[in-house]
Each structure stands twice: as C-alpha cells, then as structure tokens.
Amino acid sequence: MADKLMSTMHEKDMQKVTAMQKVTKILVQFLLYAFLIVMALIIVFPFYWMIISSLKNTAEYRLPVPTLFPQEIMWGNYLEAFTAANLGKLFMNTVYVGIVSTILSLVVTVLSAFAFARLEFKGKNALFAALLATMMIPGELFTITNYVTVTKFGWLDSYTVLIVPFLVSVFYIYLLRQNFLQIPNELYLAAKVDGTTDLKYLWKVMIPLSLPNLISITILKMMGAWNSYVWPRLVTSTDDYRLITNGLRDAFTDMSGQANIPVQMAAVTVVSIPLFLVFIFLRKYIMKGVSRSGIKG
Amino acid sequence: MKKRIISLLLVLAMLVSAVAMVSCGNTGDSGNEGENGGNGANKVRYDVPAEGYDGSEVTITFYHSMGARLQTVLDTYIPEFNKLYPNITIEHSSQGDYDGVRDQIKTALTAGNQPNIAYCYPDHVALYNVAKAVVPLDNFIESTITVTDANGNTSALGFTAEQIADFIPGYYAEGTAFDAAGTMYTLPMSKSTEALYYNKTFFEQNGLSVPKTWEEMGKLCEQIKAIDPDCVPLGYDSEANWFITMCEQYGSDYTSLDKNGHFKFDNDTNRGFVKMFREWHQNGWVTTEEIYGSYTSGLFTATEGQKCYMVIGSTGGASYQQPPQVDGNALFETDMATIPQVNPDAPKVISQGPSLCIFKDSNPQEVVASWLFVKFLTTNVEFQAAFSMASGYAPVIQSVQSNTVYQQWLDKANGINNLTALSVKLALSQSNAYFVSPAFNGSSAARDEVGKLMQSALVYTGSDVDAKIKELFEAAIYECEYAAH
C-alpha cells in the first residue's frame, strides 16, 4: 500500500504553493468583502433614500435629477411630522398595545406550548395538526368575519379590539413547542417526583431554558404591533386608539390628495428608528431564537 | 398550589368574559321601514314616525373627510343647531378621504355599526343600497309633520317649496340618480366641478384666445406647442372624468340604470373621441396625472423646465393652480373658464363633491334627528357660506350668494392669490350645465374601467390603433360586467 502514498512536497514547488496560497487568501477575502459591501449598499440604499428625502424640501424632492444629499437640511420636516400627525399619542397607543398584547400573548403561547409539548391528552396530535393547517389559509378573508364578531362584542374603538383577536399565534406556539420538546423529559419527570407543580416547573425550568425564544417572540410581536395597518384602521376611528402606521398613511395628504412626501418620510423614519434600535440591542436573542426554532421539526 | 389556582382563575376569567362578550352583542336591526317595492316606477319610501321628532335624547354620528379647517367650521355651527335641538348630540369624525369613508361604512354595515350620516358620492350610495341601508328621503322632504324647536317655534319637518326652489337644480337632482322612479337618497352638501385653468399672462402675451370647443382646443394646443416646443400645453387631471364628460357632451351612451345592460359605453362615438385624444397625447399636446407620473398642477406652476399652460382640474383644488411667487411677485396670472364643449350652447360639466345620506337605524328618532341635522346643514345660509369660503367648494343653495359676507368674499376673487373664490364664482355661473351619471351597483367599476381605458389608449404607441381601441373597450366592458355580476 505504501507505494500509493501521496506525492511529496519535493515534487511541488514549495515557494510557489505558499505564494499562491497567500494570494488566494487575500483575493478570497477581498471578494467576500466586496460582495458583501455591494449587497449591503443595495440593502441600505432605500433607507438612505428615506432619510435624505425626509430632510429635503418639497421642491428639491421633486428635482428632475435627484440629489444624493439635501442641499438644505430641513429638520423642520420632523417637527411637522410630529405636529401634523399627532404622532405622540399614536406612538403611546402603539407602545401600550404592543406591551399588553405581547405579555398576554406570551402567557397564552407558553401555556399552549407546554400542553402540546409535555402533557398527554386525547386528540393532541390531531389538534396540533389542525392548528398548523390554519397557518396555510390566507388570512385576508378573516378580516370581515372578525370585524362583524368584534362589533357584536361591542369592542370597536377600544384597546381590547387591537389586542385580543390576535393574541394567539399558531406560529409562536409551534416555535415554542419545538423548543420545549428539546428540553429533556427527564427534567420534567424528576420535577414530578420531587412534587413540583406543573406551573412551578414551567416557571422555574422551562421558561428560563427557552428564554431566547421567548424574547424573540416578544420582539416579533412588538414589531407586529408596530407594523399593523389594516386591522387597526378598520376598528378604530379616533386618535385615542389609532396606531402609528395609520397616522403615517393618512396624515400627510392635503385636500387635493397631494402628499408632502418629505414630511411623510420624516414620520416613517421616526417610526422605523425604535425597531432598528430594538434589533441592534437584542440582535443576539433574535438570532438565537431563529436558529433554535427547531426547524427540523 | 397557589399558582395553579391563580392560573385556573385566569383561564376561567378569560372564558367567562369571552362568553359574556358573545352574548351581549347587539342583536342587529332591521329598522322599521315600510317599503312598497323599489322595482317599478314607485319610489322607495321610508315611514317617518307620526310624532316627528319627540325631543328625545339621541346621539348622531357623522362620518366625513373634512380637514382640520373645515372641521372648525362644522364645530362652530353644531352649537347653533343645538340651540334649536339641545337633545341631539352630534359626534363627527374624519375617515381620511372619500374612499376612507366608503370603506369604513362598508365594513361597518356588515356589523350593523354604520354611522347615522355620511359624506357620500352617488356610487357609494348605490353600494350601500345593495344592503338597503340608506334612508329614502322623499317622505321627509314631503313631510308636513310639525316640529317644535327649543325656542318654541314650530316648522314643518320637511322642506317648504321655497327651500326646494333655493337648491341649485343640478345639484338637487343628483339625489335622484339611483332608480327609474327618482327616489331621493341624498342631499347635496357642497359641490365642485371641473374647470379650465389657464395661464392668462401667457395667453395675452401670445395673443391666444380661450377655447370654447374641443376643436378650438386642438388648434390651440398645436399653436402653443409651436411657441414652446418643450411644453405640454394641456394637463387633464382625471382620465375617468374626461371620458364621462365627453360621453355627456356628445350625447353618447355611457351607463344606464337598465338592469339588463348597465354598460353601454362601447360605441363608435366614444371610440372616436378616445382615438382623437390619443393622437393629441401622441403629439405631445396633452397629458394626465397618471401618465405624467405626477400632478399636472406641478407642470402648470413649474418655474423651470417643462411647463403646461392649461389644466382641466377640480375647482376644489384651485389653490394648487395659483401662480408661484418670487419675492412677493406672482410670475403670471391664472384665469379660469368653462371646460371646452362639443356644443357650447348646451354646456355639460360634471358635478362632484360630497352629498349627505342618512342610514337606517333601529331607533327611528335617530333617523329623524339625522334628518333635522342634514336639513340644517343644507339649508342654513350662514353655514353654507362659511363652509364654501373655507373649502373652495360651491354652496348648494342660491340664497347664499345674497349673503353680504359671502358677496364680499367673492368680490375679492383674483387669479393671483385668491383663485379659490374665482373657482367658486365660475362654479356658480355654470349651474345650468351640471350632470351626474347613473349610480347603481357596479357604477364605480365603470368609472374605474373607463379611466384605465383612457390611460391605456392614450399611451398606446403601436400601429394598429383601431384594433387596440376596440380591444380596450371590449376588455373594459368585460371587466364591468364581471364586477356587476
């Protein structure tokens, strides 16, 4: 067998190989960064456009050849965005709805995921499959029926109507169930032997162990509140309950329907910043949640 | 154990509240209406309560699309109304724009949660009527039941003959565009129309005269194009209005209330004018908002680059056609005229702007109270005057014009910085020319489709124009028929 040994370095030109190796490495790094930077620029461009547009005046925004940097920086657009759209109140509404619905949603999701992951009961698998199937139905048709339902409940123009109908997300239950399943069952049995109640076990073991996922759900839910548009518009009619995106769309058109786009962009920028900050600070958890979501199912 | 109990309680509480919410939902309403069939030549009727308004406390909701300025006007006059009827509370809210009002009400109707009064266009009312949700007004208008206001004065619930006569006839007739019998479903609130804005300075400098007919318009465009080859002489904001107005001016068919064939706009006359305007567009004579990619008022008021010298647009948007100013001096003067006609002796201009409709309600007193408020808004001279001045829309009753404050405002009209008054003046001067097209379930689809048709035809650059136009018309009819099926 020894006759088949790989050719030795003598046969190759050592220096050439070493040099090639260096060049390749530098070239590969260069290409990697070049590609990533070009893609990043493409990704970022709409943002850049949004921000510079929010600082232009209307005349400059409409220039035939768009400027890449505002000639005159119009901070006033931001002031106008806030005053014209009552953004402050809408902002607070959004935060309130976001927080309350997130907390309630987490409670509901954790309880259901626990039942599906740890408890044995008749029809468990059938029920779970049915839940997953609902994810495939286009939700557009639910809107009208749900509107009739909440109206019959007398919930229109309230925080309830913004929070309750969307508390349950099958996706989150699914995500968390997968996470719970990864926690060894022995821990649960051990806890049962020790006489620990289910809730205590849930609180002391399951929740800490799936914290990254819970945080991811929290963030996704908050972002959902931040971006929801159709439903809040439908069920709220006063600024007491409307959410921020509703304000964005409606506030900046004047009587003839001409939009003051720079001011609108300013408002959009203001709205996007909190989400952006959330991502920067909680990036770790979002990443963890996603990679742990147990896609292997 | 404690936590388990708490969780149980929590769950139970949620269940109980859910059940409670289901059970205490309102039980819907079908109202008390005595209708004697709307199909034949008989008008649809609504049974007005025999006692009229009994003075009970009711809250009336009113959906509109007023901006902040107009809401201020409304808020000033609601107390005036409450001096007469202190027990009627008016709650109003803006739903953004006309489509916003329609969408909101559409969904609200499905849950029986509609407002009492709403801004409306005829197409919207046709839509609400499918659900039979709109109160026919004839019985109110004709009602002789006496109502006593807070000052002890009595008056008829309905309109007097003088009041009806005071309405500008073209506007008043809009309320009857829904069935063959002419059932009245809406009252006009404030109105606008389309007008021709032109650059008076430019016209005078070049010795141009304002076109009265489309023929003259064509020639004028050619002339202007020769003077300024980079310009687009004319901008027409709404393609759909253009098509519908041309139908009316030519006397050709557009739509009809005939249930067996609503859509009649595919005919030679209509294909003819579409073809003609396509050529105009291809010559660079005319553009529209959608085609241009931005508002044509932007072209009209441009200070550099490409310009246009005429715009046909809503009188409600007059302030956007105001000439730009540099150091306090206007760069030119704008003037207004009736839009070009096929037959200038019998002019036709489209009627736009909000009307008011009243929705059925389980409490008849709310309907009566709504009527009282609608009657107030449409017949109160001071309110109509104030609203017109704030909005730039024309008042719907003629007596407003003899109001001194209003008179003074109209007198200040000019083409430099008070184009609004100028536009109202023009709107009032052509009150004999207004038309509305029939409104039925599907009429809004027709409007959408002819607008699209017009756009597509204008931008077509291929060689077989006739075939393309035929195809576009047929496609539009197909879409309309499908939408109304």
Add this chain to the structure above:
Amino acid sequence: MKNFLQKIKFDQWKAWIYLLPAVVLLLIFTVWPIFNTLRMAFWNGYGLFKELGGELTFEFGIKNFKWVVGYGGFITCLKNTMLLTVLTVPISTILALVIAVCLNAIKPFQRFLQTIFFLPYVTNSIAIGMVFEAMFNIVGFGTTMPSYGIINNILGVFGMDPVNWINAGSSYWANIAVLTVYIVWNALPFKILILLGGLQSVNKQYYDAAKIDSTPRLRVFTKITVPLLSPMIAYVVITGFIGGFKEYSSIVGIFGDDMQAVGGESLNTMVGYIYKQLGANHEGDASAAALILFAIIFVVTMINMYVSKKKTHY
C-alpha cells in the same frame, strides 16, 4: 393502578385548561371565520350586502367557483402569482444563502454587516413601497423633459439608456423586474437570518475535515454547506412559496390600487383578486378564490415537503 388512571384523567382536563385561552380565541377568530368562508364560498352568488338587504336565500352550489375560474382576469392573476413566486423564491433563497455563507466566513465587521442585512425586516412596509416607487419612477416619461429616478440615473452612469420601469407604457417584464427586485429585497433579511443561524450551529469540524482533505471552496459549498443546511433551506423555500402565493402589498406599494402600470398589463395576483372581489361585494367569489388559493398553497407545500424530505439529509 386506579390511582394511575385517575392521574391520566386529571392530566386530560388539565391539558385542556392550559389550552383553553388559545382554543377559545382560535375558535372565535380563526375557526369561525374559516367556516364562514366555506359558507360564503358554497352559497351561489353570495354577497354580504345582498344578504343584509334580504334579497338572498341560501342556495348551495359551486357557482362561485365557476365564476372565479371562468373569469379571464383570474388566469392572469394566477399567472402573475406563479411567475413572481417562481422568480423570487429561488433568487432570494440563493442570494440569501450566498450572503449568509459570506457573512459566516468573515470576522471583522461581521456583526455590523449582519445588522445591515437585517434592516429591511424592521422597516415599515408602506414606507419602503414609496421609496421603491420613487427610485424607479420617471416623471414626465415620453415628454421632451423627463426627470428620472435614481435607478435610471445610476444606469446612466454606466452609459446605459434609461429604462421605463413602472411608468405609462412600460413593458410587463420591466414591471415584473421591479417587483422581483422589491420582493427579493424584502424577503432577504428573514432568509439570511434563518440561514446564518443555521450556519452558525453547524459543527465547525466538518469544515476542518474538508480543509484537511483539500476540498475546493465551491465543492465545500455544494457538498457540505448546502446539504448540512438543507433543513433550513427547505424551511425557507416552503415559507417563501407560501409567502409568494400571498403576494399583494408589494404590487399595491409600487403600482397603486390599479395594480398595473398605466397602459400596461395587469399585475394583479390571487390575493389582489380576492381583495378586488371583496371590494366589489362579491364575498362569495372572494371566498371561493381564497379556498382555491388555499388548495394551491396546500398542494405546493405538500410537494415541497415531499421533495425536501427526499433532498434534505438527516
């Protein structure tokens, strides 16, 4: 033994108590709407307002489905939906995969770039639609003095003629190109996030082993990275297909409610059709179309799952 059985019974109702809030809410806000959809879909000529107006009596049948399928525009919607899905899912998946692999291969600025690539995920969709429109727009196309959006200006820098992307008279394929760019742009962050997460949980030793065996980079990518990531890729593709079939808001975002460029071909999609029918009071047709859409998504998902079961490893 008796004790044990009692315990099982206790577990039964205990599980239902845990599930109660979710089940109640789902019954009210998900299950009931689904039943209502079925009711409307199989009620011939159903319209909500017609029912409210009292003109309608129940008549079971598949007339609504016939209307939907018989409508010429429906085929267009189907075609557009399919085309956009078939274009955007592979493009965005491959692009996301390449970006994720590249991101995973660098050290300096990795976090920074990762944050950048996640940006589209946290933006308001309404805003971005407006931005894209402004970028591709041409004001005054066809006149003597058009002003171009930034994209055409960039093309100009490379000496290319401006393209009419979305304005009056633009071609169908130009419209589709813009939509593809927009949808891919929108879809990238989620996919990058999932795939990067997957990559970071792959055991680094596989790569060391490949290095020891002098594996060329491309072969590492195709023979090791892709197979090891296959469960994530399958997930991304399946959700991409489902999302693709529900495409709607991106088209409204750029082309407005008409869902077509002026004088152009219709870009309407299945969900757009459903909305249009809702707008025209054809709730019956809309429900029928939603069920058809559901069937299509269901079949496509099943095919996807079948293929991915065959193609994904371990």
Add this chain to the structure above:
Amino acid sequence: MKIVLQNLTKVFPSRNKKSNEEVVAVSDLTFTIPDGKLVGLLGPSGCGKSTTLYMISGLQKPTGGQIFFGEDDVTSLSPENRGVGLVFQNYALYPHMTVKQNILFPLQNLKGADKLDKNTMLERALEAARLVQIDNLMDRKPSELSGGQQQRVAIARALVKMPRVLLLDEPLSNLDARLRLQTREEIRRIQRETGITTIFVTHDQEEAMSISDVIVVMKLGVVQQIGKPQTVYDNPVNLFVAKFLGTPPVNVFKANVKGGKLYINGEAVLDVPGVADRDVFAAIRPEGFIPDENGAMTCELSSIEVMGRDVSIVSKNEAMLTPTIRSIVDADYKVSATAQNVKFNLKPHKVFIFDSQTEERIYFGDQTAPETGI
C-alpha cells in the same frame, strides 16, 4: 517521512477582552518524529497536545517556530496543501453522506498528479474500508453506525488518500472499554500495514504506552520526556512523568537522603551512593516492593486484594503523598491479612528519587540519565 518541530510555540490571546492575559498552549516545542513511526502525544488535558496536533495539520497557525515535513518547511502552508490525514475526536463524518461517499470524498478532491479516475477511487475506497473492516457497511449513513464503526469510517476517510502523515485526535475517547482495547490494536495494525507516520493524541497513558513506538509526554505546553514507552516508564526524567505513567500509579513519599542512604519515615530503605544530603521525593513503582518480614520499610497494612497471578497489597505510611500505598507482588509471597504491619524491601531500579524543589530526577543508580528528546 519524518516530521521536525522546531521551537514550536502557540499563544492564544485571552478570551476575556478586559484582561490581557495570554494563554501559552505550547511553548518552545522541539522534537523529531521519525519516519514511519506511531507516536503518542500524551499528557493531561490542557497540556497542549491537541494544539500541537492541530499545528501539524495546519488547522492552527503557530505563533513561533517551524514545522518541517521531511526537509520542507511547511509552517506557513495551509492544511489543504499539506497532504495530511486527520481523525477528529468526534470523527466529523459528514452526516448527509453514506460511508462510501464519506470515504470517497477526499479522493474526489485530489488534483494534478494525484488525480484518480473513478474506478481507481472506488477501488481505493474499498481497500481502505477493508483495512478497517467496514466494507460491509458502505451504504449506511453515519447515524446508522455504532461509535466504533463511525471511528473506523473516520480512519478510513483519513487513510484513503494515503496521506504522508496521519493524525488522530483522541481517537478512542468516545468508545466503551472493550471497543477501545480492540480499536487501539487495530490502529496499531493499520499503521504497521501502511507505514504512514502517525501521530495520535491521548490523555490515557495506558493507551499510549500500549501501541506507540514513541511517546511524548507533555505538561502545560512543555515537553517533559520523549522516548520508547518502556524506557520512559522505567526511566522517568521527573516526578510528573513518573506519576503520569503506570497503572496502578507510582507511590510517592516524602523522603530525605542522609549519608548516602534514603530515609522514608525515618527508616533507611535504600542505598543511594553519591547523593548529597537533602530532602527528596521518592517514587516507588507498585512492582518495586518485595514483602519481607525483615524488610527495611514498614507500612501499616490496610487490605490485601488477590487478583489471580498477582496480589495487591494496600497499605499506609506517614510519609506517603498518595492516598494509599499500592504494591503488586507475586502471589507466592504470603502476607497475613490480619497482620498489623507489613514490611518491604525495595527493588532499586523501581525507586526514583527527585529533588524536592525542582522535582527533577537526581539519582539514576545503574541507569543512565534519559534523554528528553529523540
């Protein structure tokens, strides 16, 4: 092909960003691995043996020093150009490939002069599989194999391209005791058959001793002793090496030298001529005790374990540094289990004496001082 490591050093930057402490994993390592030998890198965890292995493979870059394969300096050569085979501790078999595909994989990467045609590749793969006796498992996936089978696949994959150097990282650590014995014999056999210079890393001295031609004992990044296993066992260079090798382990006592005699617990137990008076550590192999009623060394008897041929006597002594004294004697020696004390004489070449400060060997008796490198 011989491998030369010259002043090889690896320093890891501190993980904690705030403190600037660096971790020296390998320090100034110099030794030569002769061609065709099986070399065991041995030491407790954290001694730098794996790092050394990874530096030889090229997966880690040395901070200083050089690595030669034969006459070639490969220090800056990347792993793909070194032509080594590496068996990972967890095998790193590609989970999505069958055994056959796993083994074929390295062959498909060969380029230039080494490039093979398809049939040769299959032949070679089968040959490698036969060598490790897994040729009947070729179409299974790794998840369908036992730990031992996976291990063999990993070896086959490393061997199939006939690398000039084969590296194994703790190859037996994931196997149960029986498999471990069996597999280590196989590694030995395969190495013999192929003649490939092989380096393997282990923390298990028994494993290293049993199959290596040469062992390298490391501690905290520094080589302690290099040599044939038996030589190192018989002639350890310092207390660490003495303690690290041997089962049962060596017995260590606090002792002192006075007048050429070694005293443990006050008893003179051995003559150590020529050693100056001082405190020392005395390490006595378990087999270095001879029970003798008149023995020089007295210990308190704890228990006697009879293990067939041998007897293990467990006892105590005040000077001992290990928890017990374990001596293994021939079963012929009869020791009363009930006795209070047991007395021993010592075999001189089984007793190692170390300086109490430096822990270096100070007395070699009739042995010569061992070399630390080859």
